Each structure stands twice: as C-alpha cells, then as structure tokens.
Amino acid sequence: MKQKNPVASRTHAVDVQGIVRPLATVDVVIFTVLEGRLHVLLVSRPDAPGEPCPGMWALPGGFVDVEQDADLESCALRKLQHKTGVRSPYLEQVGSWGSSKRDPRGWSTTHVYFALIPTPEQPLQGANNSNAAWFPLQEQGVRVKLAFDHAKLLEAAVQRLRNKVEYTSLPAFLLPREFTLSELQRMYEVVLERPLEKSAFRTRVFAADLVEPVDKVRSGPNRPAQVYRLNRPHEIVYFPRTFSPRKGSED
C-alpha cells in the first residue's frame, strides 16, 4: 500500500490507490413550530475522550455509515428517525460543505439536509432523546453557540427555508395532514416572521389548487373553519410570485 504522504496518513485514511479520503458526515436541520415560533432540534456533543467540541450544542448528524446507508438521503432519514421518531418528513438537501478546517479531526465534508415536521405531540419521542432539545430561532440563528461550523450550516438552511416559503407550499409540511386555511397561513407567518394578507393568501392557495376540502369543520369559540388537506400530499407546489414584492429588498 503506497502512501502519497506520511503526514497525511496520520490524519486521513488512505486507500489502495493512494487517495486520501476526507471524512464524510450528514447533518440534518430539523424544523418544527412550537408555541407559534420556528424551532430547530439540537443535540449536545458527547463528553467522551477524542470527541471534538464536548458538551456543545450541534445539529443532529454524524458519519455516513457505508454499510448501513444505501445513499445520503437514507442516511439523513436514519438520523432524523433516530432523534424524533418521524418517518416521512419533508426532506430536502441544502448543500454540502467541506474544508480542511471545519473539524479538528481532519479534512471533512458534510451533506446538509433540512426537514419539516408537524408539531410533535409528545416532546421528543425518539430514542436517545435525553441529549436533544428544541431551540427557538431568532433571526438567522439560535441563542447558543454551536459546534464546528454548524452556525453557518443552520443559517444556510434557515435562509433556504425562508426563501422557498415565499413562493412554495412548504409550510404545509409543518402541519398534520388536515388543517384549516388560517392554520396554514399562520405557518407561513411564523416562518416568514411577518403577517400576510388573508384575502391574497386564500386566492393564491386556491388558484394553485393546493388543497381540497375535507368534510369536516374545526369548531371553537367562534365561527367554525373548513378543514382541508393537500391535494397531492407529497408534491411541493410553486406559486408564480413571491409574497409582497412591494418592499424591493436588496439582497
């Protein structure tokens, strides 16, 4: 087994052809809405010898397991299910990051996904949940300092989510299968952190044929609301415009 560089072999795995391989991890940004605010799931880093950033909060994730994971997406799904118990969330890749500096253990890459799940009924019913907690999002990030470059990864995921919510049906995946239009609108408002026009919102939702009415109403101490569900539950719908283009934002 010929090695390209004796220094590299100390910190990186080297295979038969002499190619030094970076570490490969997957991190998942799991969003949900609690108490009217967007939250992210974080886990605290283990406090064992050799583990970097012990005790710090980090995105749930870890090494790709080449024996267990058929591909990157199943790896992400595995980590999500392990932490939350959720099996079929909305899952989308944000991108990948890799550099020599992001992990003290050496040149490493991470494949970042974000997931949207409905508000959990019991708090954190997944296995191994003692070290996991929901953190409310403020602006781009979270109040605690994160391990590695996870603050940057989280910011990218939040930006992707906010951007996409402007012109897609994504917030529907933050709700259970059946919901009222007001509930859906509230999900948009929570993610975008600004109020939307009720009338324009409804027009847009109906024009896109996003939902169909269920033969139910949601009763409360006021006028009952029609209950809807997604027309095509696993498709994401694109609207022709973003909301309120009035404020021409310089990005």
Add this chain to the structure above:
Amino acid sequence: MKQKNPVASRTHAVDVQGIVRPLATVDVVIFTVLEGRLHVLLVSRPDAPGEPCPGMWALPGGFVDVEQDADLESCALRKLQHKTGVRSPYLEQVGSWGSSKRDPRGWSTTHVYFALIPTPEQPLQGANNSNAAWFPLQEQGVRVKLAFDHAKLLEAAVQRLRNKVEYTSLPAFLLPREFTLSELQRMYEVVLERPLEKSAFRTRVFAADLVEPVDKVRSGPNRPAQVYRLNRPHEIVYFPRTFSPRKGSED
C-alpha cells in the same frame, strides 16, 4: 489499526477510529453558449487499467485533493481552470450525491457545482484539452450516454439553471463584461428555450437597476445598440417575479 469489518477494508479506506470513509469527488457542470445554443463541457474517461467507464463521456471532475484544496469550492475552481483556463466564472453548488452504487470503486460521494462562462474565443484553451469537448444541450441532457450517474447530475444542474434564470440575472454571466440589451435578452432566450417580450424584458432589467450604460454603441448593419455593463459585476440580482406567469404550467 482496528478494523470494523474485514470486507469493508477491501474496498474502503478505514481510519484510526474504525470509520469507513466513502470516496469524495467534485464534478463541475460548465455551461456556455455557442452558436445560439446552451452547451456543456464534457471530458472522455481515461482508458487506463482500473479506471471505470473507459472512453465514456463524463462531467469534468475528480477526487478531492486534501493537500491541494482548502475547501470544496476551490477544488471546483481548480478543476474548472484546468479544463478551460477560466479563473473567475459564476460558480454555484447544485448539491451532493452519494451512494454505494454510483461508482464501481465503492461507496462514493460527489459535490456538484455549475459554472457559467462567456463564449470562449478560442476553443478550449485550457491544459489537457485534447479529451474535452462542448456538447449542445437538448431538453434536459446531452446526446451521448454519460459515465456513472452523470446524466442525473447534469439534469439537476440544467434544471437549477433554468429555474433560476426565470427570476435572476444569471444569464449576464454568459456574456463578456460589456454587452447590449438584445444580447442579454438572447442569453435568456437561449437558456429558457423560448422567446421573451422585448418591452417587458427591458422594463424589468431597468427596474432592477441591473445594468449601467457604457459610453459606447455596438454598430452593425442596422441601428446601433447602447452598450451596458453590470452595475455590481459579482452580485446576482433577484427579480420579484418569474417571466410569463400567464401560462400556468403544471409541473
């Protein structure tokens, strides 16, 4: 050096902690416009022993070099410059793919970027260009069968490009620094493969403050055209809407 699994050690590199690392590559989808059509740069796979897919066409790319590359983006830039000589293209990550099956050499990941470069004056002036060629895009792909899962990667890049062109200033990066509005419009039409309204196009470009006039005109056998350049040459501008939302397309 303790190994987790003797079988895995045959095909994968194993490091000190017993973690089996997948292969890590970067592939770049390099777009340009030639003869009024969108083209992609492809390279033919080497015909050496041990090399998979010998002789087939593939996206330019290769292994991440942990000693040469500071991060994934510099790796992509290095590969782009090596093939084309271009140093400062528009470069954006499309995403990453990884699975046990995409490369016969074992569990592998690729980080895919796409680049936009102006129509090259000399054809392929980069080093090592004997095995590289421009291929015109038809619909989602290219006429030849591609190595590995590169057809899928290319399709994702094309889709990303077409989507984003609908509401951004991306096609400006397919032109040299100075251009006329008709030339810019033609870039949009080439990528989107449909004609645009001249009047609406100009209104939109000026409203976004995308360009500023240069004190030049482009003369030809007809009325000369005002020459413009980008106002902020390295920023991408977002328009508030997509083009022609009239025809509500079912995606």
Add this chain to the structure above:
DNA sequence: TAAGTTAGTTGCACAGTAGCACTAATCAAA
C-alpha cells in the same frame, strides 16, 4: 339578545408583465 372572536368574501387601487403596434437609426441596394 348583545358582545366578542375568528372565518370567509367583496371591491377598488396598484404594480408589473403580455401583447402588439409603433418610431428610430443604421446599412445596402436601387
């Protein structure tokens, strides 16, 4: 029965694009 609350509708104003017709400037051919 009245007040409070949320659901859902209606109508007008406005912004930005589609569509199309129009004017403007140059060259080349007659």
Add this chain to the structure above:
DNA sequence: TTTGATTAGTGCTACTGTGCAACTAACTTA
C-alpha cells in the same frame, strides 16, 4: 438620394395577482 431591410428602442392597453380595507357569516359566552 431614395427605398427597403433590419435591428434598437418606446408607448399603449389588457390582464393578473396582490395590497388594503371594509364587509358579512357563524359560532360561543355573558
């Protein structure tokens, strides 16, 4: 010098979808 061809650039109307705000509807509670 005029005419036609060609491309650059402008003006006008219709239409779509949102912003904004007022309105009606249905239910609960006091």
